[in-house]
Amino acid sequence: MNNSRTFKPSGSSDANFYRFFDLLSLFTAFQLANFIYDIAFSTAYSVAALSITITYMYSAELVSAYRSWRAGKFRTMVLCAWGSLLIAFSFMFFISFMFKFTDNLSRVGLTIWFLLSLVLLFIWRLVVHLYKRNRRRLGMNLRNVAIVGATECAAYLYTEITKNEELGFKFSGFYDDRKPERTFEELSQHEVAGSIQSAIDASRAGDIDILYLALPLKAEKRIADILLQLGDTTVDVHLIPDFLLSNLIHARIEHVGNVDTLSVFESPIIGAQEFVKRTEDIIVSSLILLLISPLLIFIAAAVKFTSAGPVIFKQDRYGLDGRKIKVWKFRSMTVTENSAVVTQATKNDARITKLGAILRRTSLDELPQFINVLKGDMSIVGPRPHAVAHNEEYRQKVDFYMIRHKAKPGITGWAQINGWRGETDTLDKMEKRVEFDLHYIKHWSLMLDIKIIFLTIFKGFKNANAY
Template sequence: MTNHTGFVKNNVNTFAAAYRFVDLLVIHLSLMLALVIYGLEFSNDYLLLSLTANITFAIAAESNALYRSWRSGFFKQLIFYTFVSWGVAVTAMLLLMFFSKTSETYSRVAIALWIGMGGLALISWRTLFGIFLTHMRKKGHNTRSVAIIGMSEAGIRLAHEINYRKETGYRVEAFYDDRGQDRLDNTFADKLVGDVESGVRAARANQYDTIFIAMPMKAEARIRDILFRLGDTTADVQLIPNFFMFSMMQTTMSHVGNIQTLSVYNNPMSGGAAALKRFEDIVLSSIILSLIALPMLAIAIGIKLTSKGPVIFKQDRYGLNGKRIKMWKFRSMTVTENSDVVTQATKGDARITRFGAFLRRTSLDELPQFINVLKGDMSVIGPRPHAVAHNEEYRKMVDFYMLRHKVKPGITGWAQVNGWRGETETLDKMKKRIEYDLDYIRHWSLWMDFKILILTLFKGFVNKNAY
């Protein structure tokens, strides 16, 4: 369909309506099967539950982009967000029974069967269909031809990604670039078939399903001309941004009145995402605090018996948007430094008590921070907070250092599970930590939080760099 008012067609998954219908059918049939297994009849009461679950699942699925093209994103994330969306639907259904005081109307066994079978069915059909699609695409079926205009670094990275991930169903047919072969990377020399003008003509002749424009942003006028001329093609047209701002933070389109702007250094956890992140923090911190209450009591007694001073050490840290918070820790030193000059703990530091060394090595000194999370000062997962004195020192030496404070600090984070925790005795180590912190902010999702949480459980507590 020709787009007369704009330059680029939306990349819409044409099968999304069918996916939605399958989900609604699976949820409803799972309920009916649960009732049959338990020997109950389908009634209007159960119909109300089915409608509630279907509506809330649909809303949650849309919020989690569950119906985006299967060619984009990772399949394991698709499964994870299916589970999350079903969890939202189940929660809404249980709340309806609770607040309407009708829970006694329903069979608990049948509802439990439905919850289990519904979740399993939603995940199973996606898994089986995903396996089928991957198999078909690796065989060369259900694929889409791709042309890349601009043999830039971004274009070459895209071609490598397409070749590596056969399950996307894309196949790179051609590159187009105005520069001579001697000025280009030779990796895909066999795919370079002409200049940009010939690429536009080929696209308008419907030779390709998808066109990626990977030209540098300084070529604004050239890109605008190409987009305008591709506006009447049947191909999907996608622009690959490759200037430095897109690699730094979460970048979104915004506007002031009728003037469109590009928001570069914004917080990805705003609006609905912020509410979701806060819900995650409340649930996780509440569960964890209930599990660690007795161990925390034992640690408090151990601190009192082995050294003089308070059990809890509260130190100033920068929180969300650089506002100061009091971060709680079990005291592990003979001193409680919270001044403008704070010396980092080093190996064999005389200030660390014997019991404190054990607490720091195993990260048990961090446990009181779950109270910070419950209060709303911190998140379970986010960039680790540094002492205020260290912030003021490193913000002068590390580019984009303060952007890590665009989100709440966390108890564990992407840098920590990748080995960048403990003492940062060199500037390069701090730069590496900040690199991972910004990468987390740029790519934040519930799936990423889940991955960090799992990695923390397996390798994030005990570390040779923590002392």
């Protein structure tokens, strides 16, 4: 008999339900647009419809529109659907322009189709949302859940359960054998409902529908014993990964033949996601370089005529997977340090030129990095690249520091728009920057990149901590 995989990919018929009604909404919207504006169906419209459908479904999967549907916020689900629809229609217009069949499409008809699709995608989700919410308020379709282990990851899980009504969960309590003083500090205000054995007994009695095991991974024998006892119950059992694995590191199940492996140090931006991010970088950087080319020429001339030295300063940095790259910047100092020891710029630093001070405060010195993005060394959004000397220093001091190199360095990033930009004169500042960088890598999505780019326009270029 062949060995089967230990882990199976999770699936949900409800997710397929959402996919079906999304496709039905697009088709219905097209038929309504045809009825309202009398669109003459042709080969061009067949190509347009096929392009929109495929791109919409691909984009929806990319932004996880159908993942964990029960836990999804209604607003988030709607925004994911609308964002995917906008991408689909934008791509369709791009294809029609490239292959020169825009004249065969009615702009008014397509606009009606787009607007009706927006409405239908919203309406059917609203109807389902209200139906399920009302059923749960009536006490129907609720599931009793409990957590074994008053640990840090249990506290995080409890927070998610209480703030997401869409889950349809009724929390029954924490179960732990340890004394109150040994449980996680933030759960001290919650009275433990009973021992672990009482949770098992409640499961046998049918009082618990879902039981989460939030014990440390080192308690392997204890977990095995609990699972053995739960084997004669009908309760749904879920193992919660150790807080360190689930919160700090991106993890996924991989397979080598029939052997399952758990990757913990791996970028989520692989495969199709890598293609999407690279496409995003090429399109955005090309447009920006085209728009700012006069500004680049002006700044280059200003740097050349106000101080001696090269216009562009190319500094060694670590790129994707820790490989060295040359990051381009307009020179803002009288020196070009690129050695094993690099002194960070500080307030009133004598090495900074007068023009350089303006460029650094407004981040204009970093504009040549859009060329790095076009070359493929960097990304529009990602962890900011540090000097090699700083990397070697902080990798010894900050846990998981080098994991930030599992994504391409970016011109802007999650840490920057949250205020962690500029001089890192204390270890705490660098730890916070790394914390935000790891959050970005773990939760990367196209929508998150768009959000960061949008926020950068308003608050990411200028910062009081940039010297």
